[in-house]
Amino acid sequence: MSKTIMNKKHLEFLLAIKKEKRNIRIVQLLIFLSFFSMWEIFSKQGWINPLLFSSPSKIWSLFITKATDGSLYIHVAYTLGETVLGFILGTLFGTLLAALLWWSSFLARVLDPYLVVLNAMPKVALGPILIVAIGPNFGSIIAMGILISIIITTLVVYTAFQNVDENYVKVVRSFGGDKNQCFKEVILPACFPSIISSLKVNVGLSWVGVIVGEFLVSKQGLGYMIIYGFQVFNFTLVLMSLLVIAVIATLMYQGVEYLESKLIKHHS
Amino acid sequence: MAFLQLKSVGQTYFSKTSATTALEDISLSINEGEFVSILGPSGCGKSTLLSIIAGLLIPTTGTVMVNNQKINQPHPKIGYMLQQDYLFPWKTIEENIMLGLKLRNQKTEENIQATIRLLKEIGLEHTKNKYPSELSGGMRQRVALVRTLATQPKMLLLDEPFSALDYQTKLKLEDLVSSTLKEFGKTAILVTHDIGEAIAMSDHVILLSSNPGRIFRTFKIPETLRSLLPFEARQHPDFSATFQQIWEELEHIEQNDHEQETS
Numbered sequence: 001m002s003k004t005i006m007n008k009k010h011l012e013f014l015l016a017i018k019k020e021k022r023n024i025r026i027v028q029l030l031i032f033l034s035f036f037s038m039w040e041i042f043s044k045q046g047w048i049n050p051l052l053f054s055s056p057s058k059i060w061s062l063f064i065t066k067a068t069d070g071s072l073y074i075h076v077a078y079t080l081g082e083t084v085l086g087f088i089l090g091t092l093f094g095t096l097l098a099a100l101l102w103w104s105s106f107l108a109r110v111l112d113p114y115l116v117v118l119n120a121m122p123k124v125a126l127g128p129i130l131i132v133a134i135g136p137n138f139g140s141i142i143a144m145g146i147l148i149s150i151i152i153t154t155l156v157v158y159t160a161f162q163n164v165d166e167n168y169v170k171v172v173r174s175f176g177g178d179k180n181q182c183f184k185e186v187i188l189p190a191c192f193p194s195i196i197s198s199l200k201v202n203v204g205l206s207w208v209g210v211i212v213g214e215f216l217v218s219k220q221g222l223g224y225m226i227i228y229g230f231q232v233f234n235f236t237l238v239l240m241s242l243l244v245i246a247v248i249a250t251l252m253y254q255g256v257e258y259l260e261s262k263l264i265k266h267h268s
Numbered sequence: 269m270a271f272l273q274l275k276s277v278g279q280t281y282f283s284k285t286s287a288t289t290a291l292e293d294i295s296l297s298i299n300e301g302e303f304v305s306i307l308g309p310s311g312c313g314k315s316t317l318l319s320i321i322a323g324l325l326i327p328t329t330g331t332v333m334v335n336n337q338k339i340n341q342p343h344p345k346i347g348y349m350l351q352q353d354y355l356f357p358w359k360t361i362e363e364n365i366m367l368g369l370k371l372r373n374q375k376t377e378e379n380i381q382a383t384i385r386l387l388k389e390i391g392l393e394h395t396k397n398k399y400p401s402e403l404s405g406g407m408r409q410r411v412a413l414v415r416t417l418a419t420q421p422k423m424l425l426l427d428e429p430f431s432a433l434d435y436q437t438k439l440k441l442e443d444l445v446s447s448t449l450k451e452f453g454k455t456a457i458l459v460t461h462d463i464g465e466a467i468a469m470s471d472h473v474i475l476l477s478s479n480p481g482r483i484f485r486t487f488k489i490p491e492t493l494r495s496l497l498p499f500e501a502r503q504h505p506d507f508s509a510t511f512q513q514i515w516e517e518l519e520h521i522e523q524n525d526h527e528q529e530t531s
Contacts, residue, residue: 167354174322174348175371175419176341185367189358266358266399 054236059243062236072244078221079210080248082138086145087206091199093146094153101154102161102187103179119155123148124212131217141213141221148209149202156201160194161187193267196260203252207245270297271423271455272321277330278480279316289480290316294330296474296483298455300422303446305458305466305473307514309521313481314459318425321457322348334423344372347421351428353412355400361387361411362396368419383418390414390444406437413445423455430465442469442498463518467510468498475514477521485517 043055066072214223229237
């Protein structure tokens with residue numbers, strides 16, 4: 001085949017990819033627009049209960065009010081801070097615990113049934129105990145954020161530690177490396193991808209922990225706004241908070257994904 | 269004087285249901301500068317033997333002596349090269365080859381320069397800042413050789429280091445390893461199941477029988493082949509005669525195994 005024909009075929013191929021990508025975007029946008037416009041129309045026409053389901057226009061105007069008077073930022077900042085602290089500390093402590101288990105297989109075997117039970121138990125049920133123990137404040141919300149992610153992180157990271165190819169450890173040992181060095185040079189860097197991916201899971205878990213925590217104790221935060229809106233039957237406020245959470249949680253997840261792509265470029 | 273001495277080394281693995289003897293009564297001594305291959309069917313405990321010599325595994329019975337000193341942990345004068353390169357993918361080539369120096373606390377300016385020179389000699393200086401994933405299999409195994417040589421071991425243990433490579437790369441690498449080791453006067457033990465490779469590279473070939481692994485026979489490779497590079501040795505008329513001889517002995521081992529099984 002001559003070069004010009006090849007070039008033409010290649011161009012057609014690229015065009016087809018581009019076209020498909022554009023079509024996907026168009027349909028996605030259509031779903032988005034029709035969802036919100038139907039919501040608006042149904043609510044206006046009274047086909048759905050406007051008191052319960054509110055409407056996008058009401059939510060938007062409330063959002064603008066809250067954003068201009070600045071009260072939204074305080075709530076967002078609180079929740080955001082708690083969530084970030086929760087998932088970072090949860091991942092950190094979980095990894096530390098996993099390291100401890102890796103260090104002592106005796107300890108790992110002793111703790112195994114306890115970890116299984118703790119993992120199976122719904123951590124949010126511990127909320128009331130946390131509040132009494134730590135007090136109805138910032139601390140118990142963070143504790144909730146950590147608690148909800150720490151056990152699963154421990155289990156996932158510990159499994160990753162165990163699955164590291166024994167031969168890398170052999171290389172370090174053949175140079176006279178001790179257990180400490182094996183961990184630092186092989187186990188930990190090899191499991192970096194697993195730790196980051198558990199960070200991704202923990203973003204979602206931490207949101208659950210923090211929002212439930214705020215339901216229970218907070219005077220600030222998006223969780224507080226939801227529970228407050230519920231109590232005064234202001235569902236516009238509830239839905240607005242929900243949408244804000246959806247947007248921020250997505251951004252956070254994307255942020256961690258970006259971090260992942262930067263940090264583990266060379267892990268394969 | 270023998271650099272390495274094994275005195276009736278045996279290794280038995282225990283499990284809940286059984287005790288399996290992998291090696292039995294292995295005694296051998298290797299002089300400085302010698303290249304010895306250990307050849308045998310798969311499952312004859314070749315790699316176990318190498319792990320014991322490397323000090324990674326303490327034998328159930330017997331002793332391993334280096335320079336008349338009993339070893340029970342990895343000896344600084346023994347380098348170990350595995351079947352695959354096992355370069356750390358998250359480290360650059362430079363960081364990878366410095367690993368041994370770092371772990372042995374020998375990261376002096378002089379040693380670093382010597383290691384970089386070694387990388388240059390092997391023709392890979394330009395890959396210094398690359399990551400292993402950017403290199404081909406043969407290049408990676410060459411880097412692994414530099415990593416092993418960086419701590420300046422006197423003896424190298426080679427655990428089928430060419431088995432994961434394609435044939436052409438393997439032949440080239442055999443020449444490179446052989447000439448590099450000769451140049452630096454290193455002692456080496458190569459574990460392999462490739463008869464040709466064993467003949468082409470070594471001064472002595474030790475045949476192991478399997479179940480349990482025992483020294484079956486020791487061959488001296490003719491002087492005519494020893495002085496040649498592995499690739500040249502393969503072309504030499506003495507090569508095929510030696511090959512035939514070892515082949516027959518290996519057949520013998522297999523027959524013995526078979527008889528043991530059927531009896």
